[in-house]
Amino acid sequence: MANTRMITPEELAAQRPFTARIHDYYAYLLTGRSPLAYVRTYGCQQNVSDSEKLKGMLAEMGFGFTETPDEADLILFNTCAVREHAEDRVFGNVGALKNLKRRKPHLMIVLCGCMVQQEHIAEKFYKSYPFVNLICGTHVLYRFPELLCGVIEEQKRKVAIPTEDGNIAEGIPVVRDGTFKAWLPIMNGCNNFCTYCIVPYVRGRERSRDPEAVLKEARGLVAQGYKEITLLGQNVNSYGKGEAHGVDFPELLRRINAIEGDFLIRFMTSHPKDATKELFDTIASCEKVSRHFHLPFQSGSNRILKEMNRRYTRESYLELIRYARSVVPDISFTSDVIVGFPGETREDFEETLSLIEEVGYVSLFTFIYSPREGTPAAVMPDPVSAEEKVAWFREMTALQETLSAKRTAAMVGKTMKALIETEAGAFLEARLPDNVIVRVEGDPSLIGRHAMVTVTEARSWILIGKIESVL
Ligand code: SF4
Known part of the structure; x- marks a missing residue:
């Protein structure tokens, strides 16, 4: 059985007094105006969804939101640990807050998310960034009001990264970023x-x-x-x-x-x-x-898949794709691929290229392998040079661009249902069922509506289309 522990309604209700006390603190501190929070999210959609909950809790404390860190009374970074590059950016961005904090001593700086759940990272932030007030990990999101209240009332910096594994908390308030597209975490x-x-x-x-x-x-x-x-x-x-x-x-x-x-x-x-x-x-x-399916294959080489502990083979992956197309003929695929996994050879890499050609993806999310401290791969021998990995990476993206261009050219003349999502200069951008963006002319009031769109032209990076009817 899964080791799930439901956070009880009583445990969640126990957070309310802390929310109220934070509300009163800011009402007293900032007479005449509401406090403002700047929330920045790094990484995946799961983090975006967590940030919507953090915003929900902040809203209950009386916070409004700003897109400008300079205006904020509280800055929260919800961090990602998946790649080293993203972590480096967070270190840089947090470091840049030092002067702001000096100018604005009441500014509250909070770090949460996957990156700070790692003990060595939390410790580094605590020791090297004394202007950070609260560091809290992924397992204690529901206790955010209590933790923030503790920092405010005790005038003490806090680190809370317990491994309270298995929690599910229902009923945390949410401030959603989107008005017509929503994230719904199921696990x-x-x-x-x-x-x-x-x-x-x-x-x-x-x-x-x-x-x-x-x-x-x-x-x-x-x-x-x-x-x-x-x-x-x-x-x-x-x-x-x-x-x-x-x-x-x-x-x-x-x-x-x-x-x-x-x-x-x-x-x-x-x-x-x-x-x-x-x-x-x-x-x-x-x-x-x-009908769009994101199915990460990571590598086309069985040897590397085994080293990655992915527990499927190139053959079983391709069989799945074949079956999917036999029962859902209009299905399209995107995928994640890692280039330069420790020990990957040119032959392994070529198997990845051939798999890409065989499947024919709409697009790929391609990454050069990034070692993560504490994972088995981080200590595997890795003889391939960084330059060679970059060259493989370029070769792979060039292949995908050629394949994508062929695919999008074949879409010209087709009429499909699309969701109009955003403005882009004088145009609107709509998302087709297979996750490809098409640029159309239209009034911004159509954002959030479905429309039938005919693709009229395929340019190298974008499809052009026209709205036939709004649904
Ligand atoms: S399936 Fe593998 S890559 Fe995906 S989150 Fe789990 S461990 Fe990471």
Whole structure:
């Protein structure tokens, strides 16, 4: 059984007095105006979703939000640990707050998320950045009011990175960033221990939300007019595993699909070892589930997949893709790929290239391997030079660009349902079912609406289209 611990309503209610005390503190401190928070999120959508909860809690404390750090009374960085480069950026961005804090002593600086869940990082921030007030990890998000109140009332810096693994907290308030696209976390944590990945160490073991809680939230989103709901989890395909409720991911999709309304269901991220044929049969039978599937393959070489502890093979991955296309002919795929995993040879890399050609992805999220302290891969021999890895990386992105260009050229003349998402200069950008962006002319009042769009032209980086009708 999964080691899930539900945070009880009483435990959540116990946070309310802290929220109220913070509210009163700022009312006294900033007579005549509400405090402002600047919240910056790094990394994946799971972090974006966590930030929406942190904003929800801040809003209950009386905070408004600003996009300008200089205006803020509280700055919160929700950090990511997946790549070294992202961590370096956080160190730089936090360091840059030193002067602001000097000018504005009441400024509260908070760091949370996966990066600071790592003890050596939390320690570095605590020792080297004395102007940071609160460092809190991923397992204590629901206790944010209590922790912040402690910093304020005790006038003491705090670090809270316990490994209270297995928590699920329902009922934390949310301030959503989007008005027509919503993130809906269905699970948290990961059991897979891919050898390059830090996530299982900083997010803990897999635990799934109760299906009724997920459905209630989904119904609420549809009732509020959300047009797209993205189900989130580190490995959504293993939703429900080990939980007493017995609802697995295909069944959850079927239940959400049955909610009345005009909306699209997306989900991320999937793991090829847990994406079953039943899942693709379910997609085929559920008209609201997106035909775009993000299925990270990471490497086309069986030897490297084994070293990565991915627990599928190139052959089983390709068989899954073939099956998916046989039951969902209009399905499209995107993927994540790592170049330069320790010990990868030119031959291994060429197997990755050939897999890319064989599948024909819409697009790829490509990364050069980044060692993460504490993971098995970080201590594996890595003889390939950084320059060679960069050259392989360029070769791979060039291949994908050629394949993408062919694919987008074939889309010219097709009419598809698209969600109009944003303004881009004098144009609007709409997202097609396979996650590709098409630029159209239209009034900004159409943002958030579905439209039938005909693709008229494929330029190197963007599709051009025209709106046929607004739905
Ligand atoms: S499946 Fe692998 S890569 Fe994905 S979060 Fe889990 S350990 Fe990391």
